[in-house]
Amino acid sequence: MATEPLIEVHDDAATLATAVAGELLTRLADAQSAGRVPHVVLTGGSIAGAIHAEVARLSSGTESPPVDWTQVALWWGDDRFVPAASEDRNALQARTAFIEALAIPAAHVHEVPSTDDVATAEEAAQRYADALVEHGADQFEVLMLGVGPDGHVASLFPGFEQLDVRDRDVAAVHDSPKPPPDRVTLTFAALERARSTWFLVSGEEKAEAVARALSPATTSGAETPASVPRGREETTWFLDRAAASRL
Numbered sequence: 042m043a044t045e046p047l048i049e050v051h052d053d054a055a056t057l058a059t060a061v062a063g064e065l066l067t068r069l070a071d072a073q074s075a076g077r078v079p080h081v082v083l084t085g086g087s088i089a090g091a092i093h094a095e096v097a098r099l100s101s102g103t104e105s106p107p108v109d110w111t112q113v114a115l116w117w118g119d120d121r122f123v124p125a126a127s128e129d130r131n132a133l134q135a136r137t138a139f140i141e142a143l144a145i146p147a148a149h150v151h152e153v154p155s156t157d158d159v160a161t162a163e164e165a166a167q168r169y170a171d172a173l174v175e176h177g178a179d180q181f182e183v184l185m186l187g188v189g190p191d192g193h194v195a196s197l198f199p200g201f202e203q204l205d206v207r208d209r210d211v212a213a214v215h216d217s218p219k220p221p222p223d224r225v226t227l228t229f230a231a232l233e234r235a236r237s238t239w240f241l242v243s244g245e246e247k248a249e250a251v252a253r254a255l256s257p258a259t260t261s262g263a264e265t266p267a268s269v270p271r272g273r274e275e276t277t278w279f280l281d282r283a284a285a286s287r288l
């Protein structure tokens with residue numbers, strides 16, 4: 042059952058990042074207590090970077106619930122189809138920010154194939170779709186999504202053909218309006234398989250997209266892709282004051 046969005050507003054990007062990181066640790070610990078190996082979908086972008094740094098910081102302290110990082114599987118909602126060592130890679134950003142520090146086993150870190158692995162974004166998409174099946178990622182514990190000023194999530198951009206893909210979990214993207222141009226993204230078919238879907242948004246330049254995505258009058262996912270994904274048990278928009286300023 043798709044859930045109605047909840048909205049949580051924090052003072053600024055820093056307090057937002059701390060709150061989301063803390064909530065993530067709680068969810069992972071809870072899932073593990075319930076006997077699940079949580080599959081988490083990470084996102085790229087600036088607020089994601091701040092959250093990842095907070096995950097590393099809070100995990101090294103004693104106040105957060107203990108998470109067994111050998112029993113967490115990581116995925117990405119999208120990545121850029123560039124060399125694995127490129128600073129444009131969302132996976133590299135997360136690896137440097139927390140994955141290496143927490144020694145998460147490589148076998149549980151499911152990066153989107155890069156140009157080092159395959160020749161085309163289409164092949165990367167196919168391989169990523171196969172990996173989802175192979176590793177039993179039929180339900181995500183937490184799906185995190187950044188939102189662009191145009192209302193995109195993952196690499197699902199307004200008006201792009203990938204928005205209509207329903208028969209595949211992963212799609213290649215070319216000519217992305219946000220550089221770099223070649224990308225690989227989960228489709229709405231995969232993004233609807235999360236228990237908890239979290240939108241992570243900071244900054245005034247996102248305020249209009251946030252308002253559009255949350256407006257009951259918005260019926261077109263083609264114009265505002267962020268209006269579409271809903272968690273099965275929970276959908277939460279984590280905003281800072283600036284991003285919430287048009288609500």
Ligand SMILES: O=C(O)[C@H](O)[C@@H](O)[C@H](O)[C@H](O)COP(=O)(O)O
Nearest residue numbers: 085086087088187188189194195
């Ligand atoms: O790879 C990407 O570019 C992202 O996954 C993308 O969907 C991002 O999350 C938003 O564009 C928000 O990014 P910012 O937080 O940097 O604005």
